[in-house]
Amino acid sequence: MNYSQNQCANLLCEIDLILKKIQDLCSSIKSDLVANTMNEYKLLVDEIVNLQQIYEEKYLNDIFDNILYKNIYNVFENILKAYEERNREKLLYELQNNLVNCLVNLKENIILDPVLQKDSRKLHIGGKEKKDGWEIFDAIKEEYVDHLGNAKDLSKFRDDTFDIIYASHVVEHFDYKDELLQVLKEWKRVLKPNGKLYISVPDLDILAQLFLLKDIDINSRFEIMRIIFGGHTTDYDYHYTGLNFEFLYSFLYQTGFKNIRRVNKFSIFNDTSNMELTSIPISLNVIAVKEL
Structure with missing residues:
Protein backbone atom coordinates (compact mmCIF):
# COMPACT_ATOMS: atom_id res chain seq x y z
CA MET A 1 0.00 0.00 0.00
CA ASN A 2 1.51 3.37 -1.02
CA TYR A 3 1.51 6.68 0.83
CA SER A 4 -1.79 7.90 -0.69
CA GLN A 5 -3.59 4.66 0.15
CA ASN A 6 -2.27 4.76 3.73
CA GLN A 7 -3.47 8.33 4.04
CA CYS A 8 -6.92 7.37 2.76
CA ALA A 9 -7.19 4.34 5.04
CA ASN A 10 -6.34 6.49 8.07
CA LEU A 11 -8.74 9.21 6.91
CA LEU A 12 -11.61 6.73 6.55
CA CYS A 13 -10.97 5.48 10.10
CA GLU A 14 -10.97 9.07 11.35
CA ILE A 15 -14.31 9.76 9.64
CA ASP A 16 -15.79 6.62 11.25
CA LEU A 17 -14.65 7.84 14.68
CA ILE A 18 -16.31 11.22 14.09
CA LEU A 19 -19.53 9.51 12.97
CA LYS A 20 -19.49 7.47 16.20
CA LYS A 21 -19.04 10.66 18.25
CA ILE A 22 -22.01 12.25 16.46
CA GLN A 23 -24.08 9.19 17.36
CA ASP A 24 -23.02 9.48 21.01
CA LEU A 25 -23.77 13.21 21.01
CA CYS A 26 -27.26 12.57 19.66
CA SER A 27 -27.88 10.04 22.43
CA SER A 28 -26.90 12.68 25.00
CA ILE A 29 -29.18 15.28 23.41
CA LYS A 30 -32.12 12.87 23.51
CA SER A 31 -31.57 12.53 27.26
CA ASP A 32 -30.94 16.17 28.07
CA LEU A 33 -30.18 19.31 26.05
CA VAL A 34 -27.53 20.97 28.23
CA ALA A 35 -24.75 23.50 27.74
CA ASN A 36 -22.13 20.75 27.64
CA THR A 37 -23.74 19.55 24.41
CA MET A 38 -22.44 22.59 22.57
CA ASN A 39 -18.94 22.12 23.95
CA GLU A 40 -18.88 18.56 22.64
CA TYR A 41 -20.26 19.72 19.31
CA LYS A 42 -17.58 22.43 18.94
CA LEU A 43 -14.89 19.81 19.48
CA LEU A 44 -16.48 17.76 16.70
CA VAL A 45 -16.49 20.77 14.38
CA ASP A 46 -12.78 21.30 15.02
CA GLU A 47 -12.07 17.65 14.19
CA ILE A 48 -14.05 17.84 10.94
CA VAL A 49 -12.50 21.13 9.79
CA ASN A 50 -9.00 19.89 10.63
CA LEU A 51 -9.34 16.67 8.61
CA GLN A 52 -7.94 18.31 5.49
CA GLN A 53 -4.99 19.78 7.40
CA ILE A 54 -4.09 16.44 8.97
CA TYR A 55 -4.26 14.48 5.72
CA GLU A 56 -2.18 16.57 3.37
CA GLU A 57 -2.39 14.43 0.24
CA LYS A 58 -2.95 17.18 -2.34
CA TYR A 59 -5.30 15.13 -4.49
CA LEU A 60 -7.74 14.94 -1.56
CA ASN A 61 -8.15 18.72 -1.59
CA ASP A 62 -10.56 18.63 -4.53
CA ILE A 63 -12.68 15.97 -2.82
CA PHE A 64 -12.75 17.93 0.45
CA ASP A 65 -13.62 21.21 -1.27
CA ASN A 66 -16.30 19.88 -3.62
CA ILE A 67 -17.84 17.17 -1.45
CA LEU A 68 -17.49 18.29 2.18
CA TYR A 69 -16.74 21.99 2.60
CA LYS A 70 -19.11 23.05 -0.17
CA ASN A 71 -22.10 22.07 2.00
CA ILE A 72 -21.02 21.56 5.58
CA TYR A 73 -20.79 25.19 6.74
CA ASN A 74 -24.51 25.68 6.11
CA VAL A 75 -25.12 22.60 8.24
CA PHE A 76 -22.93 24.06 11.01
CA GLU A 77 -25.02 27.26 10.97
CA ASN A 78 -28.29 25.33 11.11
CA ILE A 79 -27.07 23.26 14.06
CA LEU A 80 -26.04 26.37 15.98
CA LYS A 81 -29.38 28.03 15.26
CA ALA A 82 -31.32 24.95 16.39
CA TYR A 83 -29.33 24.86 19.63
CA GLU A 84 -29.93 28.56 20.33
CA GLU A 85 -33.65 27.99 19.77
CA ARG A 86 -33.48 24.96 22.09
CA ASN A 87 -35.18 23.03 19.29
CA ARG A 88 -34.21 19.47 20.16
CA GLU A 89 -36.00 17.89 17.18
CA LYS A 90 -34.37 20.21 14.64
CA LEU A 91 -30.96 19.83 16.29
CA LEU A 92 -31.15 16.04 16.13
CA TYR A 93 -32.29 16.19 12.50
CA GLU A 94 -29.35 18.39 11.47
CA LEU A 95 -26.87 16.16 13.30
CA GLN A 96 -28.27 12.74 12.39
CA ASN A 97 -29.15 13.55 8.80
CA ASN A 98 -27.39 16.54 7.27
CA LEU A 99 -24.08 16.40 9.16
CA VAL A 100 -23.85 12.62 8.94
CA ASN A 101 -24.75 12.72 5.23
CA CYS A 102 -21.92 15.19 4.53
CA LEU A 103 -19.39 12.88 6.16
CA VAL A 104 -20.82 9.69 4.62
CA ASN A 105 -20.76 11.36 1.19
CA LEU A 106 -17.11 12.30 1.75
CA LYS A 107 -16.30 8.74 2.80
CA GLU A 108 -18.06 7.20 -0.23
CA ASN A 109 -16.28 9.52 -2.66
CA ILE A 110 -12.90 8.59 -1.18
CA ILE A 111 -13.72 4.86 -1.35
CA LEU A 112 -15.05 5.00 -4.91
CA ASP A 113 -12.54 7.42 -6.42
CA PRO A 114 -10.55 5.45 -9.03
CA VAL A 115 -7.41 7.56 -8.49
CA LEU A 116 -7.30 6.31 -4.91
CA GLN A 117 -8.34 2.72 -5.54
CA LYS A 118 -5.50 0.23 -5.21
CA ASP A 119 -6.70 -2.15 -7.94
CA SER A 120 -7.83 0.38 -10.57
CA ARG A 121 -5.92 0.58 -13.87
Missing part, protein backbone atom coordinates in the same frame (compact mmCIF):
# COMPACT_ATOMS: atom_id res chain seq x y z
CA LYS A 122 -4.66 4.05 -14.65
CA LEU A 123 -3.01 5.12 -17.92
CA HIS A 124 -0.81 8.21 -18.03
CA ILE A 125 -0.39 9.28 -21.65
CA GLY A 126 2.76 11.32 -22.21
CA GLY A 127 3.81 10.88 -18.60
CA LYS A 128 7.31 11.46 -17.24
CA GLU A 129 6.78 10.76 -13.54
CA LYS A 130 6.62 7.19 -12.24
CA LYS A 131 3.90 6.72 -9.66
CA ASP A 132 2.51 3.59 -8.00
CA GLY A 133 -0.51 2.22 -9.83
CA TRP A 134 0.03 4.23 -13.03
CA GLU A 135 1.12 2.90 -16.44
CA ILE A 136 2.96 5.36 -18.70
CA PHE A 137 2.25 5.43 -22.45
CA ASP A 138 4.51 7.54 -24.67
CA ALA A 139 5.75 7.85 -28.25
CA ILE A 140 9.39 8.18 -27.17
CA LYS A 141 11.21 5.20 -25.68
CA GLU A 142 12.44 5.87 -22.15
CA GLU A 143 13.22 3.69 -19.15
CA TYR A 144 10.09 4.85 -17.32
CA VAL A 145 7.72 4.16 -20.27
CA ASP A 146 5.52 1.06 -19.89
CA HIS A 147 3.79 1.19 -23.28
CA LEU A 148 5.36 2.59 -26.45
CA GLY A 149 3.20 3.95 -29.26
CA ASN A 150 1.17 6.78 -30.75
CA ALA A 151 -1.59 8.07 -28.48
CA LYS A 152 -4.14 7.94 -31.30
CA ASP A 153 -3.70 4.16 -31.53
CA LEU A 154 -4.37 2.21 -28.34
CA SER A 155 -5.16 -1.02 -30.19
CA LYS A 156 -2.89 -2.97 -27.83
CA PHE A 157 -5.59 -2.45 -25.18
CA ARG A 158 -9.02 -4.06 -25.16
CA ASP A 159 -12.25 -2.10 -24.80
CA ASP A 160 -13.07 -0.99 -21.23
CA THR A 161 -9.55 -1.54 -19.87
CA PHE A 162 -8.78 1.55 -17.78
CA ASP A 163 -10.51 3.30 -14.90
CA ILE A 164 -8.63 6.52 -15.63
CA ILE A 165 -6.76 8.10 -18.51
CA TYR A 166 -4.63 11.12 -17.71
CA ALA A 167 -3.06 13.33 -20.39
CA SER A 168 -1.46 16.71 -19.79
CA HIS A 169 -0.56 18.87 -22.80
CA VAL A 170 -1.04 16.01 -25.27
CA VAL A 171 -4.16 16.54 -27.40
CA GLU A 172 -2.99 19.88 -28.81
CA HIS A 173 -0.41 17.81 -30.72
CA PHE A 174 -3.22 16.36 -32.89
CA ASP A 175 -4.87 18.10 -35.84
CA TYR A 176 -8.32 19.47 -34.99
CA LYS A 177 -9.50 18.69 -38.53
CA ASP A 178 -9.15 14.92 -38.72
CA GLU A 179 -7.21 13.60 -35.70
CA LEU A 180 -8.49 15.03 -32.43
CA LEU A 181 -11.93 13.40 -32.48
CA GLN A 182 -10.33 10.10 -33.50
CA VAL A 183 -7.92 10.34 -30.55
CA LEU A 184 -10.67 11.10 -28.03
CA LYS A 185 -12.84 8.27 -29.38
CA GLU A 186 -9.93 5.85 -29.03
CA TRP A 187 -9.30 6.96 -25.45
CA LYS A 188 -12.99 6.62 -24.66
CA ARG A 189 -12.99 3.10 -26.11
CA VAL A 190 -10.37 1.83 -23.65
CA LEU A 191 -11.97 3.56 -20.66
CA LYS A 192 -14.29 1.49 -18.53
CA PRO A 193 -17.92 2.64 -18.24
CA ASN A 194 -17.97 5.51 -15.74
CA GLY A 195 -14.19 5.84 -16.24
CA LYS A 196 -12.67 9.30 -16.02
CA LEU A 197 -10.56 11.26 -18.48
CA TYR A 198 -8.26 13.86 -16.91
CA ILE A 199 -7.18 16.17 -19.71
CA SER A 200 -5.05 19.31 -19.56
CA VAL A 201 -4.18 21.64 -22.45
CA PRO A 202 -2.68 25.12 -22.84
CA ASP A 203 -5.61 27.50 -22.35
CA LEU A 204 -5.80 29.58 -25.52
CA ASP A 205 -7.97 32.24 -23.85
CA ILE A 206 -5.42 32.91 -21.11
CA LEU A 207 -2.43 32.74 -23.46
CA ALA A 208 -4.04 35.23 -25.85
CA GLN A 209 -4.72 37.65 -22.99
CA LEU A 210 -1.15 37.33 -21.71
CA PHE A 211 0.34 37.79 -25.17
CA LEU A 212 -1.49 41.11 -25.61
CA LEU A 213 -0.37 42.59 -22.28
CA LYS A 214 1.55 45.79 -22.98
CA ASP A 215 3.94 45.50 -20.04
CA ILE A 216 5.11 41.94 -20.76
CA ASP A 217 8.75 41.53 -21.80
CA ILE A 218 9.82 40.02 -25.12
CA ASN A 219 11.17 36.81 -23.57
CA SER A 220 7.86 36.09 -21.85
CA ARG A 221 5.96 36.93 -25.03
CA PHE A 222 8.19 34.54 -27.00
CA GLU A 223 7.59 31.80 -24.41
CA ILE A 224 3.83 32.28 -24.81
CA MET A 225 4.23 31.85 -28.56
CA ARG A 226 6.14 28.58 -27.98
CA ILE A 227 3.41 27.26 -25.69
CA ILE A 228 0.79 28.03 -28.34
CA PHE A 229 2.68 26.50 -31.29
CA GLY A 230 4.88 23.95 -29.50
CA GLY A 231 8.50 23.97 -28.43
CA HIS A 232 9.73 22.17 -31.59
CA THR A 233 12.32 20.29 -29.53
CA THR A 234 11.43 16.91 -31.12
CA ASP A 235 9.39 15.70 -34.08
CA TYR A 236 6.45 15.31 -31.69
CA ASP A 237 6.69 18.78 -30.13
CA TYR A 238 4.42 20.62 -32.58
CA HIS A 239 0.93 21.88 -31.81
CA TYR A 240 -1.88 21.54 -34.36
CA THR A 241 -4.84 22.63 -32.22
CA GLY A 242 -5.57 25.60 -29.96
CA LEU A 243 -8.14 24.94 -27.25
CA ASN A 244 -10.16 26.88 -24.74
CA PHE A 245 -12.91 25.40 -22.55
CA GLU A 246 -15.61 26.01 -25.16
CA PHE A 247 -13.64 24.19 -27.88
CA LEU A 248 -12.49 21.32 -25.67
CA TYR A 249 -15.98 20.84 -24.25
CA SER A 250 -17.34 20.59 -27.81
CA PHE A 251 -14.80 17.94 -28.85
CA LEU A 252 -15.43 15.89 -25.69
CA TYR A 253 -19.20 16.19 -26.07
CA GLN A 254 -19.06 15.11 -29.71
CA THR A 255 -17.05 12.07 -28.62
CA GLY A 256 -19.77 11.08 -26.15
CA PHE A 257 -18.20 12.10 -22.84
CA LYS A 258 -20.51 13.36 -20.09
CA ASN A 259 -20.18 15.33 -16.85
CA ILE A 260 -17.53 17.54 -18.44
CA ARG A 261 -16.23 20.01 -15.89
CA ARG A 262 -13.34 22.38 -15.45
CA VAL A 263 -11.18 22.21 -12.32
CA ASN A 264 -8.39 24.44 -11.07
CA LYS A 265 -5.92 21.63 -10.37
CA PHE A 266 -5.68 17.86 -10.61
CA SER A 267 -3.03 17.61 -7.88
CA ILE A 268 -2.00 14.15 -9.12
CA PHE A 269 1.31 14.85 -10.89
CA ASN A 270 3.79 17.70 -10.81
CA ASP A 271 3.49 18.44 -14.52
CA THR A 272 2.32 20.93 -17.15
CA SER A 273 -1.20 20.95 -15.74
CA ASN A 274 0.28 23.22 -13.05
CA MET A 275 2.24 25.43 -15.48
CA GLU A 276 2.34 29.17 -14.75
CA LEU A 277 3.61 32.24 -16.58
CA THR A 278 4.14 35.45 -14.61
CA SER A 279 2.45 33.63 -11.69
CA ILE A 280 -0.69 33.04 -13.80
CA PRO A 281 -1.88 29.43 -14.41
CA ILE A 282 -2.03 28.84 -18.16
CA SER A 283 -3.44 25.31 -18.30
CA LEU A 284 -7.05 24.34 -18.88
CA ASN A 285 -7.78 21.30 -16.69
CA VAL A 286 -10.90 19.27 -17.43
CA ILE A 287 -12.43 16.02 -16.16
CA ALA A 288 -14.88 14.07 -18.33
CA VAL A 289 -16.69 10.79 -17.73
CA LYS A 290 -17.50 7.88 -20.04
CA GLU A 291 -21.18 7.01 -19.75
CA LEU A 292 -22.28 3.74 -18.19
